Amino acid sequence: MHGRHVWLLVCAGVLAFGLAVPAEAQTTGMVKGLVRDDKGQPVEGAKITIEFAEGVNRKQETKTNKKGEFVQIGLQSGSYKITAEKEGVGSQSFDARVRIGQAAEVNFVLSGKNAPPSKEEIAKGAELKKTFEEGVVASRAGNLDEAIAKFTHGAELSPTCADCYYNIGFAYSQKKEYDKAEAAYKKAIEIKADYGEAYNGLANIYNAQRKFDEAAAASTKAAELGGGGAAGAGGGNVNAMYNQGVILWNAGKIPEAKKQFEAVITADPNHAESHYQLGMALVNEGNLAGAATEFETYLKLAPDGPNAVTAKALVAQLKK
Numbered sequence: 001m002h003g004r005h006v007w008l009l010v011c012a013g014v015l016a017f018g019l020a021v022p023a024e025a026q027t028t029g030m031v032k033g034l035v036r037d038d039k040g041q042p043v044e045g046a047k048i049t050i051e052f053a054e055g056v057n058r059k060q061e062t063k064t065n066k067k068g069e070f071v072q073i074g075l076q077s078g079s080y081k082i083t084a085e086k087e088g089v090g091s092q093s094f095d096a097r098v099r100i101g102q103a104a105e106v107n108f109v110l111s112g113k114n115a116p117p118s119k120e121e122i123a124k125g126a127e128l129k130k131t132f133e134e135g136v137v138a139s140r141a142g143n144l145d146e147a148i149a150k151f152t153h154g155a156e157l158s159p160t161c162a163d164c165y166y167n168i169g170f171a172y173s174q175k176k177e178y179d180k181a182e183a184a185y186k187k188a189i190e191i192k193a194d195y196g197e198a199y200n201g202l203a204n205i206y207n208a209q210r211k212f213d214e215a216a217a218a219s220t221k222a223a224e225l226g227g228g229g230a231a232g233a234g235g236g237n238v239n240a241m242y243n244q245g246v247i248l249w250n251a252g253k254i255p256e257a258k259k260q261f262e263a264v265i266t267a268d269p270n271h272a273e274s275h276y277q278l279g280m281a282l283v284n285e286g287n288l289a290g291a292a293t294e295f296e297t298y299l300k301l302a303p304d305g306p307n308a309v310t311a312k313a314l315v316a317q318l319k320k
Contacts, residue, residue, distance in 0.1 A: 043084075
C-alpha cells in the first residue's frame with residue numbers, strides 16, 4: 001500500500017542508532033527508519049518487512065526497538081517495498097531504493113485509518129456474512145421468524161448494517177406486523193440516508209394500512225432515490241413508480257394512477273402487475289377491449305401471478 005511521499009536520506013555515515021556497521025555494509029546497502037503512531041509516539045515491536053521488488057522473491061523481516069527504530073543491513077542494491085505494521089495500530093508501505101554502501105531512510109506514521117483488521121474483526125466479518133446469507137435463504141423460503149432472528153443477529157454483529165435492518169423490515173411486513181416493519185425500515189434509513197428501497201418498503205406498509213399521505217411521501221422519496229437496491233431483495237425505480245400508482249389508485253385518484261402504470265410499462269414492458277392495474281383502470285374508463293388486452297398480457301407474463309385467477313375471469317367476461 002503506497003501512502004505518502006517517502007523521505008529518502010542518503011548518507012555516507014557508518015553508524016546507525018549507535019551501532020557500528022560491519023565491513024559487509026561496504027558491499028551491500030541498508031535500510032533504517034523510525035515508526036511512530038498518529039500521536040507522534042514511537043511504536044515498539046512493529047514488524048518491518050523488506051521485500052526485493054526486482055523479480056527475485058526475497059524478503060527479510062525485523063522489528064522496531066523501544067524507540068520505534070529499526071535497521072536492516074546486508075541488502076543488495078535495487079528497489080524494495082518496505083512495510084511497517086502492528087495489529088491495532090496500523091500498516092503502511094513505501095518504495096525505497098537501496099544503494100551499495102549507503103543507507104535509505106524510511107519513516108512511518110501508523111494510524112487506525114490504515115490499521116489491518118484484527119483476528120477478531122476478521123472472524124466477526126465472516127460470521128456476519130454467514131448469518132446474513134442464512135437470513136436471505138430463510139426469507140426466500142418464507143421462514144420469516146428465522147429470517148428475523150438471523151438479520152437481528154447480523155445487526156448485533158454490525159450495528160451499521162443497514163441491509164440487516166431493511167430485511168428485518170421486509171420480513172415483518174410479510175407478517176403484517178407493520179409497526180415493527182416501520183421501525184426497522186426507519187433504522188435502515190437512519191444508517192443510510194439515501195436508502196431508496198427502505199423508503200419503498202415504508203410506502204408498501206403505509207399503503208397496506210391505508211395511510212395514503214405517508215405512503216405517497218415515502219414512495220416519492222423512493223422514486224427520487226432510484227428505489228435503492230437492498231442486499232437480499234429486489235426493487236428499483238420501476239417498483240417505486242408502481243407503488244406510487246397503487247397508492248394513487250387506493251386514494252381514488254384513478255386517472256393519475258393510470259398515468260403512473262403507463263409510465264411503468266414504458267420503462268419496463270414486462271412489469272406484469274402494472275399491466276393488470278392498467279387493465280383495471282381501462283375497465284373503469286369503459287375501454288373494455290383495451291382492458292382485455294392488458295389482462296391477456298398480464299397472463300402471458302405472470303400465468304401464476306397473484307392476480308391470475310381474476311385476470312382470466314375478466315378476459316372471459318370481457319370477450320363475451
